[in-house]
Amino acid sequence: MRRRALLQYGALGLGAGVATLFAGWWQVDGPDAPDVSNGRPLPLTAMDFAMTDHERQPVGPQTLIGRASLVFFGFTWCPQVCPTTLADISHWLDGLGTEADTLDVVLITVDPERDTVEAMAEYVGYFHPQIRGWTGSPAEIARAAEGFRVRYEKAPLEGGDYTMNHTSGVFLFDAAGALVSIIDYHEPREFALPKIRRALARSPSEAVSGTG
Numbered sequence: 001m002r003r004r005a006l007l008q009y010g011a012l013g014l015g016a017g018v019a020t021l022f023a024g025w026w027q028v029d030g031p032d033a034p035d036v037s038n039g040r041p042l043p044l045t046a047m048d049f050a051m052t053d054h055e056r057q058p059v060g061p062q063t064l065i066g067r068a069s070l071v072f073f074g075f076t077w078c079p080q081v082c083p084t085t086l087a088d089i090s091h092w093l094d095g096l097g098t099e100a101d102t103l104d105v106v107l108i109t110v111d112p113e114r115d116t117v118e119a120m121a122e123y124v125g126y127f128h129p130q131i132r133g134w135t136g137s138p139a140e141i142a143r144a145a146e147g148f149r150v151r152y153e154k155a156p157l158e159g160g161d162y163t164m165n166h167t168s169g170v171f172l173f174d175a176a177g178a179l180v181s182i183i184d185y186h187e188p189r190e191f192a193l194p195k196i197r198r199a200l201a202r203s204p205s206e207a208v209s210g211t212g
Helices: 002-010 018-029 081-103 117-124 138-148 187-200 204-209
Strands: 051-053 068-074 103-109 131-135 153-154 162-166 168-172 179-183
Touching: 051 117, 051 138, 068 081, 068 138, 081 103, 081 131, 103 117, 103 138, 117 131, 117 138, 162 179, 168 187, 179 187
Parallel strands: 068 103, 103 131
Antiparallel strands: 051 131, 068 168, 153 162, 168 179
């Protein structure tokens, strides 16, 4: 019930004010989170990992080549930042209208211990239907995180439970797999949409040549 309530809270975009948002930021991507100043993400074409999506299909970086893509790392038990970000992404997709049809959107878990295929399928079902959930072995998730330059770690909680500290931000790639931008946590839609449209407007040939 706790998890369902959190999901509904995020999916509906309900807020409890600045204090609540700050609490979520502190726990997931604040001063207690890992250092993320370790470089620019690799192009998707230079990454090598294998996962399974929430419909049990094999996926990897090559799955995203040929279309612009948004990639976010998170986990299904995330208390605030992940549902807020996925709700924001859902609003971005709604704002793009039919333009969003050629955009891939992926949530990659940093918590494979709890985020099974079934858990990912349930979780992404609370958000925009275009959002896909990817999970895999701890080793493959670590390989993916290395390519994206994402940091994450388990953070123990009282009572023997745990949460995950992890890099927030949404990675935006063009159709050739080159990084276009990193959209910040809770970035306003009027700033996010032009970035996404810029990636969508670049054809694969333009993306490869670096023009556009």
